[in-house]
Amino acid sequence: MSELRRVRLYVTVGQRLLRDSLLFQILLHDDVELVGESETGVDTLNRLNLARPGVLLIEENLRDNDGLTIAESALSVHPSLSVLLISDTPVSSARMAIYLEAGIKAVVSKDQPIQELIKTLFYIRNGQVYVGNWQQPPASAPAALEAYQGLSGREREVAQLMARRVPVREIAGQLGVSCKTVHSYKDRIFVKLGFERLPELILFMQRHHHGAAA
Amino acid sequence: MSELRRVRLYVTVGQRLLRDSLLFQILLHDDVELVGESETGVDTLNRLNLARPGVLLIEENLRDNDGLTIAESALSVHPSLSVLLISDTPVSSARMAIYLEAGIKAVVSKDQPIQELIKTLFYIRNGQVYVGNWQQPPASAPAALEAYQGLSGREREVAQLMARRVPVREIAGQLGVSCKTVHSYKDRIFVKLGFERLPELILFMQRHHHGAAA
DNA sequence: CATCATTTGTAGGAATTTCCTACACGATTC
């Protein structure tokens, strides 16, 4: 239902390190197409006509300008563009109001986990506004933590072993079940925790001290 | 030969967004073990004894302190620690000298691609100093571009199709070869270009306008 | 209390990916 077509994404992020790592995460999803990227605001505006993105992911603080100004210019020419602003700090509701007023679809702060950004990106892809996430920056990982409580015994065992990068083979051996069964647990763990890739699980398990120590 | 043991990594990066995305990239490598992370310098120093990392990845500019100071404190207690500093801007040779003097093993700037950081991380893991990368921040991607010239005809065809996310099935069909052959090309492309995952190829192809446009 | 729904432990299939090896053929080199 949300698979209308690929998202045409333009990314404006000043620092290469952040831009690259965001892009690597985002491009893991095969319904995103990168149509352009810039380090500065003017460069973005110059290239927008050719790139014709559906979504613009832009930093608030750019070398040459601020993201809000650039976004407003872009929106005046391409009103259908969905803009996702990346702010350096958590946004107050007052600032959020300004952003929404300007036609920006959503804001994520750099203090939020990357999954939040990705989730928001996919949420606004079809033009929706997303205001669900500007209030809980200090809430570390309540959703996933709660979800962890919901894992069954077997699932936790597998989660711990996987997070220590024990190969499926050995997990199966240790638990005395087939590899297929281990995969089933793995699938269910990922579904329950809302993860998609092993690094997410490793990071989660390590952060919450769930057996990451040998 | 370099597989002595897993790298025990501690990461000190203020912003969650950057920290998470770096970690997701780094944890793709199964010989890295995250033993701790902090947002601030003092927190890092407090936890270092328990975490016992072999490598400390730390930002230069932290909320409470500067990375250099923290690194020096850490090194005075744990002289065998390999410190990799992430600087906000390209480092001058003068500053590089200061860092080396302080016992820091390598510096990468936020203007460099993330692969550079990863490469450096693996380079310094066993205590080596790495000074090869502080001079060419504006040199975009000469290595990979050169490497691209080295691709054979078939390899380029496959690279272009893969970058457009054409499924292996279809690529095989279009080229009239077996899926296995396509995989072989893929393997060779990745080896030649030094990539490890599809997003790297997609990003590269897109950036250099090699057939990314439909 | 008996039945219906959900969760949990178990497993298999199909398509893909990753990593590695193999091999023939043409070109280069010594």
Added chain:
DNA sequence: GAATCGTGTAGGAAATTCCTACAAATGATG
């Protein structure tokens, strides 16, 4: 002329991803 290298081709093993299946336990409900 013989050894080597790059290229096009392909296969195998293990892992991953995405689905489906099913029986036993658990829980909920009429």
